[in-house]
Amino acid sequence: MTDLHFGCVDDAALKAVERYVRERKPDLVICTGDISKDGLAVELNDACAWLRSLEAPVMLTPGNHDVPYFEMWGRLAFPWKRFEAASKGIHTEAWHTPQWSIVPVNTARAWQFRLNWAQGEISRGQTAIAAAELQKAAPGALRIVITHHPLDWPNDAPIKGITRGGARGLLRLIDAGAELFLSGHLHFAYARLIETKALSIISGTLSKRLRHEPCAFTVIRRPAPHIIEAEVLHVVQGVAQTAAKRQFLLNTPPQPGAPGAVTALPGNGLAPASVDLS
Numbered sequence: 001m002t003d004l005h006f007g008c009v010d011d012a013a014l015k016a017v018e019r020y021v022r023e024r025k026p027d028l029v030i031c032t033g034d035i036s037k038d039g040l041a042v043e044l045n046d047a048c049a050w051l052r053s054l055e056a057p058v059m060l061t062p063g064n065h066d067v068p069y070f071e072m073w074g075r076l077a078f079p080w081k082r083f084e085a086a087s088k089g090i091h092t093e094a095w096h097t098p099q100w101s102i103v104p105v106n107t108a109r110a111w112q113f114r115l116n117w118a119q120g121e122i123s124r125g126q127t128a129i130a131a132a133e134l135q136k137a138a139p140g141a142l143r144i145v146i147t148h149h150p151l152d153w154p155n156d157a158p159i160k161g162i163t164r165g166g167a168r169g170l171l172r173l174i175d176a177g178a179e180l181f182l183s184g185h186l187h188f189a190y191a192r193l194i195e196t197k198a199l200s201i202i203s204g205t206l207s208k209r210l211r212h213e214p215c216a217f218t219v220i221r222r223p224a225p226h227i228i229e230a231e232v233l234h235v236v237q238g239v240a241q242t243a244a245k246r247q248f249l250l251n252t253p254p255q256p257g258a259p260g261a262v263t264a265l266p267g268n269g270l271a272p273a274s275v276d277l278s
């Protein structure tokens with residue numbers, strides 16, 4: 001899940017997630033940032049209290065809205081202080097188990113040398129640290145990189161932009177063994193194979209800041225070591241409903257005429273028709 005935006009949450013969507021987690025008991029919940037609207041302490045604290053209340057372990061990385069959004073002094077002097085205080089006790093550092101290695105990279109910036117500070121960046125240093133972290137993965141563990149901003153910003157996304165260093169970082173991290181990239185920011189559900197080596201999944205928002213798609217979250221399963229299943233659930237009138245489900249095959253040479261997806265299960269696909277708001 002991603003982009004909860006406490007301060008303008010969709011309560012019915014959160015209730016649907018709570019119910020899903022309680023009933024389906026996932027191994028883990030991953031949240032890729034923008035847990036608040038304006039980076040206020042009350043928003044961050046409420047968001048983290050809600051994450052802690054879920055009946056599953058939670059892994060969290062911050063987004064661009066999780067700094068003091070409209071407070072220039074706070075942005076410069078203590079950009080991550082409130083987030084770090086609020087998220088105490090929640091996993092925010094690299095996490096290795098026999099089943100998974102999750103490596104978070106903070107792509108959000110308190111300020112940048114460009115007009116739109118909302119966009120993200122992955123530096124060469126961050127990429128090198130993440131690549132080294134991936135080497136600690138247990139044999140057979142799923143190697144996951146989580147960022148707020150997608151490293152492969154799709155050009156049909158409802159907001160235009162680019163994650164600085166994203167393309168370079170993506171390829172470097174795939175070389176280092178990353179198999180799954182999870183992100184948010186776009187309020188747009190999406191899944192795409194990168195060649196046949198890795199899968200990029202962007203999840204939708206659980207807030208009222210909708211961009212032509214309902215509130216959504218994505219369920220990820222691993223039915224076999226090289227198969228990832230992504231199921232997008234839309235929350236409509238408080239009920240979570242499957243919008244699309246697909247399986248993707250990783251790390252195998254592409255078959256003639258097949259782009260790498262082994263099975264396309266019923267559903268309309270993960271990416272909606274292009275919506276250009278520019």
Ligand SMILES: [Fe+2]
Pocket residue numbers: 034063064065148184185186
């Ligand atoms: Fe964002």
